[in-house]
Amino acid sequence: MRSGYYKETIVEHINLTDSTLQRAWIGIGLLLVIAAPFHFEFYGLSLITLMMITAIGAMGLNVLTGWTGLISLGQTAFMVLGAYAYAISTESWGWPPLLGFVLAGIVPAIASVIVGVPSLRLTGLYLAITTLASAFIVNHLVLEFDGLTNGSSGIFVNRPVIFGYAFDTDAKFYYLTAGFGILTILACLNLRRSRIGRALIAIRDNDNAARVMGIDLRAYKLYAFVASSFIVGISGALYGIFLSFVTVDGFPFLLAIEALAILIVGGMGSIAGAILGAVFLVGLPEVTSFVFSWMGSSAQSLLSTSAHEIKGLLYGLIIILFLRLQPHGLMGLWQDARRTWTLWPLKY
Amino acid sequence: MNYVKGLAAAALLALPAGMATADQGVTDTEILLGEVEPLTGPPGLLGVAHNLGVRLALAEVNAKGGIGGRQLRLIAEDDGYVTSRTIQSLRKLIGVDKVFALTSLSGSGQALASMPIIKQSGIPAMVPIGPLPPLYEPPSDNIFVVGQSYTEGMHQLALYLAKEYPGAKWGIILQDDDYGKSLGEGIEQAREEADINVVFETEYARGQKDFASEMLRVKDAGVEVLIAGGIISENIAMVKEAEKLGITPVIATFWPGRVPEVLKAIGPASDGIYGVDYVAPIQSEAGQAFLELARKYLTEDEVARVNRYTMTGYSSTRALIEAMKGCADDLTWACTIEKLETNPPIDTGVMDPIGFGPDNRFSNSGVTIMRADYETLSFAPVGE
Amino acid sequence: MNYxxxxxxxxxxxGAVYGLIAMSFAIIYKSTGLLNFAQGEMGMIIAYVAWSISTSVDGNPFIVALGSIGFAVLFALAVExxxxxxxxxxxxxxQIMVTIGLSVIFRSAIILIWDGLPHNMAIASGNQLVDLGxxxxxxxxxxxxxxxFAAIAGMWAFFRYSRFGVAMRAVASDDATAQLMGVSSGKVQMAAWAAAAVLSGVAGVLFAIAYELSPSLYALGLKAFPATILGGLDAVIGSAVGGLIIGVxxxxxxxxxxxxxxxxxxxxIIILILMVRPYGLFGEKRIERL
Incomplete structure (x- = not known):
């Protein structure tokens, strides 16, 4: 049992793991991820897959919103771009899926430069507005260039075959998603502890101070936006494969709000928080229908006719209540609990 | 380590699933059916009505003792017209609730996206909403499509209008999605067979509210026959705008918007609007008989929400029930699919008899041209 | 020509509808530095309340106007x-996320309280056709x-002549100094929210009469964003002009x-204007450049 969390050198601070216990937990976690398909079937497995895809998207948004403090309402736009980049390159042009995934990251990254250059020289508010605008413009472009995108009819997407190995069953696709999830976690962790990651946090905490320390605000903000869009694009491609069908309808604007809600619920700026938030919000409809079934038949009939609205209400309430009462999200709660556990009966 | 938490939470949520067998969803006393449709939000207008139709068919057969002594029960999942939720709901119905058959796969886009899952599982599925050709061409073993394609419906409507108003100038306003595209194809087909002079054609973005500029162009081009290819709000906006501009072209709409609410919202200007459909209007004899049946099994509030989708839902479910009845002793997917194939067409009175064949998974229903009557908030077939 | x-x-x-909502954005932004993403939704809720009032009093326009303006003020004060x-x-x-959260709640509440269908809103002779040459x-x-135009004139006179209007401008230009001078920034904020709600409520109701009342009415708020960016986020009257330009x-x-x-x-237009003139046509130049 350790008595506290002390980091004495910068090396300790930026190490990915700090104790054998933590490494053991990571090992157990990996085992559970590998074992999941043996326990869950069909529905349960697809729910976890969806949680993972959502978590990848949330981790992408976290680079921009959690670390750099900029709001994007264009999550949907970059997911759509990623999904279409993958679908067009693999299905229409016959590219290998790995290249398709790379393109699914690059296309949204290029789009983010176009959106970012004019708006990032202004304060954060303006990025929220331009990304909102880009969400509508991207949908329009997809429908307009129907020679390339097949317009409103959409594109069917097959499960990928990588190096001769077909990810054709639900379990195999789950492993593929888990692989991308782990890659994303590693990428984010390493970005966070690099010079760039520290610069982003500095911009979020005090942009004037950051500039005084020689951080080029526009360059680093753009960097965060591009990195974020790259990851979000990959999650869009995975989402498209998950749906097996890519259309603009598959990516409703609510996804952008859901992504922000995930960060708030999980805890801004924390990778673990983004994952936790994704699990929480994707699982929320399951929990509500469970709770409502406990509350008797009248509550259940309300749910059956108004599930969509109740979900919307809950999203909104959760966003506001967390911001108001627990701004550090579930991760904040977890850290409070851990600190209390370690230091009890002392307060500090 | 973060996944530990994720998985722990997920483990609480997901139920462990057992082996799937061909006759899942059947117990000694009960047969479970499932469906996905939008039950909430604006598209709920369509989904709720459809759901009533399915429940009506079930109530009717349950009142007569069910199938082989087993009562039918329906689990309806709401997807709010969001494709990812359609897929998730279908996985739940098939994998967790283990229903025996599906009575709806939501709208056309959702049904297309769910084809891989349905085909993979082998569960018999009826598709009475949004029948698009890719759903039945080529035929999939277990997907049964009922109704008429938008393209063919539009084709017939356009041919009728071309005959009725020879030499008229046409204006066409379509939505920028697969629905609008299907309608456009129907008009193209009609143009090959009849002389149609299109003077104005445009596509609008879904969700558009202000149709002033479109209708001005309609006016400017001197349009005499206008195809209003919106669904609900859009058609309301277009007709009201025409009224404002003081133009009175012949206006033709399509079946997804053929519901009384649209006529009510447009007001008196809706009188005489053309419509096309493959189910009988409520005011017709068959429609009244159907309403009578609905009153017997549904509550008053529910009867008030009956519309054309109730009829399509009812009819396609009847066809499924008849097939299941034929398999009462051996209630398996294979038997049900075989009976759907071989049963003589089922006539419910409100649309053409529903039947399929060995290589045919599309029950092709003929369409009727009709006109709106604002007085009674309904449509009546032309010539009556 | 007639075309x-x-x-x-x-x-x-x-464009006038966009302009009214754009003015609401600008009023709140000018006095509190907050962009209210739920403004369109607030206008929609007020329109639905007006519809409920009108169906219970047979569309008497005075009662509807009084009732809905009263509701708009109370509603805005409560939210604020x-x-x-x-x-x-x-x-x-x-702050922005809270208003986004509010917008999601309002959208869902509309369908829970009323319904998801389009309605025809008939108040007085609002639906009547008028021939203007x-x-x-x-x-x-x-x-x-x-x-x-009434709102433009009213706002101009208010900010120019009324004590409170001057106080609002003071808070907008320097919050802390204004407070030191004895201006209550809380009161200013309340007034801004109430005024914004009334303006967007008027826009919502009149739009619903001329077109239709439906749960997608909130989209007017999205259309008003370009208007207020074009006019200038902190320019109340400029935003109104921006609305007209966007509409045309x-x-x-x-x-x-x-x-x-x-x-x-x-x-x-948003993307273009931010490239060349981020403070809008009528906004103050000092705005937020890094």
Missing amino acids: LAELLASGLAV RIVIRPMMSEPILS GVRVRAAQIAVLVAL TENLVGGYISSGLKEVAGFV
């Missing part, structure tokens, strides 16, 4: 006091334009180019 005149007329009519005020010391990110418009569309542009694009482009024209 162009009619395009311009319907452009101005819908309960949700917004406690967030004012939080980072801008949290060959151009036909609905009475409600004239009313929106009149309301917009949309209709000209729809009338001469294509319908599909019409719906995104406003959003394209």
